Amino acid sequence: MFLICFAGVHTGIMKLLCLSVLYKGEAKSNLLKAAYELSSFGFFQRSSIQEFMTFTCGLLVERSAFGSRASVSEREYMCHVHIRDDGLAAVAIADTEYPQRVCFSLLEKVLDEFSRQVDDRQWPTGTPETIRFTMLEEYLNKYQNPREADALTRVQAEVDETKIILHKTMESLLERGEKLDDLVQKSEELGQTSKAFYKTAKKQNRCCKMM
Template sequence: MKLYSLSVFYKGATGVNLLKAAYDVSSFSFFQRSSVQEFMTFTSQLIVDRSQIGSRAAVKEQDYLCHVCIRNDSLSGVAIADSEYPSRVCFSLLDKVLDEFCRQVDSIEWPKGSPDVIRYNGLEAHLAHYQNPREADPMSKVQAELDETKVILHNTMESLLERGEKLDDLVSKSEVLGTQSKAFYKTARKQNSCCDIM
């Protein structure tokens, strides 16, 4: 999972204005980096231009996903990541960045501002922090822990049944299950075994 760029734009009546951007192109060869960065800026600007105010979208381009969020005040954010990076985390990050940008940069500067003039330095820190979405986003961390627990439980159940015991034998020997439960299990087992090869 990789996050490549974060950009903040203003979508005005006369066009889209880049206000600030941060890039991580370290995974590309040295000679490709400037071209890749220019292409990311061009793609981000095009997506903002073609998207509606007040919308969110994820646009797939080859192996990359471009996430765009355009607020009702025309402040826009774009995050470009690989296709494995969780979209929910990208949109959460964009909301955070746009709120922070809005608090730090006066809206009067948005229509004519440029990356050299705008005083906002949070993009690089967010780009670095969100490289690992499981560490940066609490929900992703919880989901990863749940997935690990599910795998552990699945492996534990398989290891119990691998000891030469069969579930049928365990059910028939069980003192906890009543007669009706055992009969229900046998009936269900027979109905589900229609596809077994005899």
């Protein structure tokens, strides 16, 4: 759900761009912690792209079921989400070359570690500023190279990929009659600069890929 309007940003190197932990409430999701790797994007685009990544993670969690794992494909990017039955969720955004199995092993590890360190009473109302969990940056850096990270996850049981729901686009998650443009404009997570960035990118329709 974030826009990428940066010519030549895809280098062919497997990349993990975002890792976040959220709580799935009955109506809305609540962002608890997030880490980003945006060095491959233009400096002046990073804040808007980060906001769209946050928006995407929240929408994925809100539109996915409790106890589910799903991947959403959009051009050369993938969003992977794992939501536990207790509502704790983790989302990873990577390029399509990044191995799905490694992503879901990472998400499971993050969820286990987060639930051990953070009291579940904080999940519904906590914020990135109030939640004390410092391992996301470490995981994001450690798993940048999936070949090395894979060695860390081989000792775990392999993810049963048949239980992962695959969506071709973010639009496939929307309810009938919903429009992405309307969700963007109504979003409280996106600032006016990011909304203007979204409109401009759509109008120009150049080098734009939507997730």
